[in-house]
Amino acid sequence: MKSTTCFAFKGFSEQQTQSLAAIAREAASSKGRILFQEGRPARLLYCLKKGEIELLTKVDETVELPITLLRSEGQFFGTSALIEPHVYSLSARCKTDCVFYTINQEDLTTLGRSDPDLGFIIMTHLAKTYLDRLTETRQELKIHFKTIFKAMRF
């Protein structure tokens, strides 16, 4: 499998896909390893090549809330690296042994400046991802409210 496959976003030209692959570094981590932690400075964007990544948030010191499980090649995570103030909004843990690519946020910014069209496609993709997650999270919140309303009615 070519490394460029991971970065083949809908809308990217072949040249743009290759530019992105050129600044990516392949890495591997074993099952259970934490790749980054919520609240810490976000300097690396990740793209999954192989394995499963769990994204989670801490409810308190002892309780974790799983947010999503990534298991498809080409899924991006650690995307807060692209957004000011560049702080991870979730933690990422390898659910299995994993292979992934990392892209340095500064390298990507430099690339985006030289090719605003590429930056536009990435940010559109990112905005859509966040909107989808926001809709899902609101849906969960609605379920909680419904439970509370039912409890109050009876």
Next chain:
Amino acid sequence: MKSTTCFAFKGFSEQQTQSLAAIAREAASSKGRILFQEGRPARLLYCLKKGEIELLTKVDETVELPITLLRSEGQFFGTSALIEPHVYSLSARCKTDCVFYTINQEDLTTLGRSDPDLGFIIMTHLAKTYLDRLTETRQELKIHFKTIFKAMRF
């Protein structure tokens, strides 16, 4: 007040601000009016000039959940118009008499194609807005989980 004030995003050049103002239409609505409804096709992006706008979602046929109250000039809403599949994710209601600008999604797409740098700035701003809202919504969800965990412990 010049109409361009509303569109003066951080990062826009004066030319870009004027291009955006040129495709905007000013409109007014009275208190209580619904500007758009959740789940309906999203063709217009809105920018608040004066008044207060309530964004809300339906929990069920009888219960509404308020999401946020916009009251600052220059705040955008109806932003799902910029994201496929172009469907409003919330409803918007005028909390007071309001004045606002609307921008047709197709006009903005045409402008973005001719100036990818402008498109990049808008999408970056949008991704940041969604990430902020996502973080807030997850925070609310955590509060609900904490309440449930406490109830289970005692």
